[in-house]
Amino acid sequence: MENSNKKEVRLMKGNEALAEAAIRAGIKAYFGYPITPQSEILEYFTEQAPKRNFTVLQAESEVASINMIYGAAGAGARVMTSSSSPGVSLMQEGISYIATAELPCLIVNITRGGPGLGTIQPSQGDYFQSVKGGGHGDYKLIVLAPSSVQEMADFVFEGFKLAEKYRNPALILADGALGQMMEKLVLPEEGSLPHVTPDWATIGKTKDRERNVITSLHIQPEKMEAVNHHLQEKYKAMEQEVRFEEYFMDDAEIVFVAFGLSARICQKAVDIVREKGIKAGLIRPITLFPFPKQRIADAAQNAAGFMVVEMNAGQMVEDVQLAVNGKCPVYFKGRMGGMIPTPEEIAVELEAKFIHHEEEV
Amino acid sequence: MEANILDNLEVVYQKPETLTDTPFHYCPGCGHGVAHRVIMEVVEELGIQDQTIGVAPVGCSVFAYHYMNVDMQEAAHGRASAAATGIKRVLPDKYVFSYQGDGDLAAIGTAETIHTVNRGENILMVFVNNAIYGMTGGQMAPTSLCGQVTSTSPYGREATQIGFPLKITELIAQLPGAYFVARHAVHTPNAVRKLKKALKSAFEYQKLNKGTCFIEIVSNCPSGWKMNPLDSQKWIEENMFPMYPLGDIKVPGKSTTPSTENN
Structure with missing residues (x-):
């Protein structure tokens, strides 16, 4: 069997x-x-x-x-x-x-x-x-x-x-x-x-068709x-053909958006902040084009804000901002040049922005 | 009744079916039209229209596919032999040829040219050398002669500044992957006959899977050279042939010593 x-x-x-x-x-x-x-x-x-x-x-x-x-x-x-x-x-x-x-x-x-x-x-x-x-x-x-x-x-x-x-x-x-x-x-x-x-x-x-x-x-x-x-x-x-995956989005107030490796790291970051009672969730775009802009726009209706995590200086964040269209704040956390962010530093960044309300540097 | 006047005439020469009815866009006296025609005559005579795929370059012959009635691809500048490699590798039983000018094959595409031949891709590369960039308005080519005046060498090509004319055909003939290498011309009926014979051999050799066939056609550019067609043919003989002598350069089964046969 x-x-x-x-x-x-x-x-x-x-x-x-x-x-x-x-x-x-x-x-x-x-x-x-x-x-x-x-x-x-x-x-x-x-x-x-x-x-x-x-x-x-x-x-x-x-x-x-x-x-x-x-x-x-x-x-x-x-x-x-x-x-x-x-x-x-x-x-x-x-x-x-x-x-x-x-x-x-x-x-x-x-x-x-x-x-x-x-x-x-x-x-x-x-x-x-x-x-x-x-x-x-x-x-x-x-x-x-x-x-x-x-x-x-x-x-x-x-x-x-x-x-x-x-x-x-x-x-x-x-x-x-x-x-x-x-x-x-x-x-x-x-x-x-x-x-x-x-x-x-x-x-x-062949003879039966044009070249x-x-x-x-x-x-x-x-x-x-x-x-x-x-x-x-x-x-x-x-x-x-748009494809995406969600993690703890049912009651999410703070929404991570991340793709590829960053999304896996963000899953762990969601777990860390959820243990502290912060209702975070994750949208992972699987197709980057077409981009899941409608899903992000829908999430923006009820979210306190977004945090986009990328291993770059901030690229996909621009597409998230377009989709959010000013409905709520969109923050960015990035590492560059081959550095990978840890779940812990992402959690710290999220708390700094949404709990302690630290200004953008 | 006048319409019937042709009925009584015998057809002794006509356009091959492997050429479309589209009139050539080439300038009066340009060698491209003859070169296109000879290649397509060979394809028709060998009966391989349904097995032939051509690759056109960027340059004056960018629209070769408007005229050649075979399946064709238009490649990026310099990459015709890479595209031809891709075609041949997935269709190894077909006849594949590239048709490239001097800027395409011997400047921007030099790496692709050398490596395609070095791999011994079983394709035919037709290299039309008229020592100038025709399509873009008469700029200096890698094969422009020393002293040749062009729009980007207005005082004549100066070798100490820009280097010497690149004899890429002799260069690639040194590679083991080259099977048959020859240089021909289209300036006289006799030259055209010799070219056609070489092209026929080159297409037939593809079935042997022995390596790359490479035929240079020394041609003219009356517009770019700022000459009338007759003067341009004379200029070919007096100036191009001493630098680019006609004849076989590498023949299957013979030594690789370049021939200096000149007609």
Whole structure:
């Protein structure tokens, strides 16, 4: 009886769980370049590729990687790349082209502390880059923010599903800690994500159809504006995919908003302040685009205030402020440059702002 | 009745079906049109239209997909060979070619060019060298000749300041991944015939999976060079060929010594 429902439980690093999930999701190819703290992804693929049915290529740069993704995704294949912050910066031109040519693919950013060459420790400093475009022009990625090794694996499937549904690149925004830490997880089932070569793919023009062209160039401004309108309508339609998780929100008076690793730390901070009788809760955006702005706006109706916790100088807090729209105070607690806040320091900050009413420094 | 006048004429030459009916946007006398046509004639003659995917660059030939009647992708500036790599790696049985200018292939895309060939990607790279940035208005290219006047080298290219013309075709011919490397031109019917023969071989070689085929086409830019088409052809012979001699540079089964054959 037990065997028939037996789940495949494994203990894995976040990076390896993500790579294994991608193979199980049926990727046709992976193109990437080594960079800490995500090199295990490329290493895992190069080790597995000869035994399983996919192609892996270590490119000469992240610039080349993302353009290989452009080519392969344009040829209708399910493909992905991964990198970490400086490398993802190098990919931005290509991502803009991919978004405009409407090529589904998965991009993974295992973020490290910046700006510049920065550190190799975890950070959430690439939020703006991920959700506000990142490269040139008006475009959006579907952005998923895992907060566990389980989600590192699951969101590969979610990312491909959404990318292919909307013909749009999807991005997994995790951080170095999620990539490096080991946790128990249930691996997704191999072959459970069917893939059909789309009819727009460049696979060779047969007599019965016009040629397929993958391009982001529309030199006439009227045409380019029409393309932009189409993209904006698509991004609007994506709003229905919004995903978030709540923790102790039923009676919450003070609302934490945090994503990824910060959200896990905030859960503990909620526990700490609840023991002191402070009614705190947590909203964890899972999709950073689309952003759960309606849920936050609803919470703002009855909340005493918000505290946004990020491993950056304050990026998502701007989206929370937009959603709260002045209904109540929104405070921010951040650590930068690869530093991770502790639950205790978050609890202290919350008490300082909401119990002792200390002014913002 | 005049409409029937053509009925009595024998068709001896016509546009291949692998070219669309869209008129070329290229300037009068430009070599791109001939180069497009020859490549597409080869695709038609080999009967591989349904198995061919082309990659267009940024530059004058950015709209190559308006004319070439095969599935095509428009790549970012310099990245055509990376995009072509991506296509070929997921469609290894198809014929994949990139079509790139000098700025695209030998300046901004130098890294992609060298590494694509070094991996021996089983693709054809067509490199159109007209020693100038045509699309952006006649700026200096990596292959512009010493002393050549352009809009960004108004006193002539000065090697001590900006370096020498980059002979990237000879450079990549040194790489083990290069299988067939040749330099041709489109300035005379005879040159076009030789180019076509080389292109045919290059497409056929893709099936052997032996490495990258790379064909440079030394071409002209009457507008950028500020010459009439006839003068530009003469300028090619007198100035371009001494620096970029035509002929095979690396031939399968032969030594890699560059040929200096010139016509």
